Amino acid sequence: MKFGKPSRKINTFYPPQRTLMGPGPSEIHPRVFSAMGRPTIGYLDPVFVEMMDQLKELLRYAFQTKNSMTFPVSGPGSAGMEMCFVNMVKPGDKVIVCKNGVFGGRMLENIERCGGIPIVVEDQWGAPVDTDKVEKAFKQNQNVKVLAFVHAETSTGVASDAKTLAKIADQYSAYTIMDAVTSLAGIPVLVDEWGIDACYSGSQKCLSCTPGLSPITFSDKLMEDLKKDKQRKSQSWFLDLDLLSGYWGDNTRTYHHTAPTNSLYSLHEALLMLQEEGLENSWFRHRRNHQALKAGLEELGLKFLVEESFRLPQMNAVTVMPNIDEKEVRKRLLEEYNIEIGAGLGSLSGKIWRFGIMGYSCKMENVMLALCALETVFSDMGADTEVGLAEAAAYKAYASHPANRKIEAVA
Numbered sequence: 001m002k003f004g005k006p007s008r009k010i011n012t013f014y015p016p017q018r019t020l021m022g023p024g025p026s027e028i029h030p031r032v033f034s035a036m037g038r039p040t041i042g043y044l045d046p047v048f049v050e051m052m053d054q055l056k057e058l059l060r061y062a063f064q065t066k067n068s069m070t071f072p073v074s075g076p077g078s079a080g081m082e083m084c085f086v087n088m089v090k091p092g093d094k095v096i097v098c099k100n101g102v103f104g105g106r107m108l109e110n111i112e113r114c115g116g117i118p119i120v121v122e123d124q125w126g127a128p129v130d131t132d133k134v135e136k137a138f139k140q141n142q143n144v145k146v147l148a149f150v151h152a153e154t155s156t157g158v159a160s161d162a163k164t165l166a167k168i169a170d171q172y173s174a175y176t177i178m179d180a181v182t183s184l185a186g187i188p189v190l191v192d193e194w195g196i197d198a199c200y201s202g203s204q205k206c207l208s209c210t211p212g213l214s215p216i217t218f219s220d221k222l223m224e225d226l227k228k229d230k231q232r233k234s235q236s237w238f239l240d241l242d243l244l245s246g247y248w249g250d251n252t253r254t255y256h257h258t259a260p261t262n263s264l265y266s267l268h269e270a271l272l273m274l275q276e277e278g279l280e281n282s283w284f285r286h287r288r289n290h291q292a293l294k295a296g297l298e299e300l301g302l303k304f305l306v307e308e309s310f311r312l313p314q315m316n317a318v319t320v321m322p323n324i325d326e327k328e329v330r331k332r333l334l335e336e337y338n339i340e341i342g343a344g345l346g347s348l349s350g351k352i353w354r355f356g357i358m359g360y361s362c363k364m365e366n367v368m369l370a371l372c373a374l375e376t377v378f379s380d381m382g383a384d385t386e387v388g389l390a391e392a393a394a395y396k397a398y399a400s401h402p403a404n405r406k407i408e409a410v411a
């Protein structure tokens, strides 16, 4: 028989326990894992429906919004991105898109596939979006429908000024689409205060939940406008906001697709943990661990790609020093210390390392372990590194930023 027994014996898959310090997924708290193993029930079971309502409420807290249409899309962050574009951009619509890294580039591809007319505002990788250029693009182009930008560009570790960008869009009566995949819960994301119309995130970054869900929120005003637009029918059936409102809306629970029940349990638990910790405390924790990691990395002679005031605490990109095998370092960190860190993408491939400290990965033990591992690996590979100095520098930073004292979070 052609499709008989496999030629090798396949056993249960047990992945190794890794320290995850890359661009996501981040580590997951045992509470979140255990929630995922609870009984699967029907997606219209009244008990499940009650959980959905709580999930929406918890997400509104995370996004700092009152938006009614705030829910998790069944799919990774990329699905949330696509959902915004397929519902808001029709053929011929003008969209200003800010491109300063990989994910801005993906937004551009979405616009093109929707038949929109992209107006690209380009900035260097590692620099934030230049708000003056965006303003200029609005002045030079009439009737721009949407401004799309990435709040936290994971490929470079840079934060852009979302508040100012949203204000500019508002002055020109354009909607905003904001990528908050890496920013949500790591730095302030204030959807209502900033006046963001559509914002999506991902479950596996600073929310520290299992991958595969995309929290999303649409302003009430945008929802009304979309309803009025009778001509609109999204090119995507699966991501059609109208159809999904039937399942995730306020008063209706009509079958659209089978909700990923167990993944939603884990998101519920992860968001509950965020609420228990408090958003501000979560921002502060990311900042504090960043200060220590930064002190250690700098002690090792590594330079940050991004200028200090625009750095994301949760994503630290440093340039690879000359005369060292970039890939070998990552390989040894993984093999000898079980640590995953990120490599450079696109034009930064081979040029940077990216240290993510997101969500549950953002803790002192990870920072210290990573610094110790780097020192020994560098030393072994012949670099002039004295083992112990980076941890000492990190420890000093921790001591000067006590856990109970707030420091300014990047807005």
Ligand SMILES: *Cc1c(COP(=O)(O)O)cnc(C)c1O
Binding pocket: 024, 076, 077, 078, 079, 081, 103, 150, 152, 153, 154, 155, 179, 181, 182, 202, 212
């Ligand atoms: C990770 C990431 C995405 C994509 O999320 P997936 O869950 O991998 O689809 C989009 N935007 C940014 C800024 C990201 O960091």
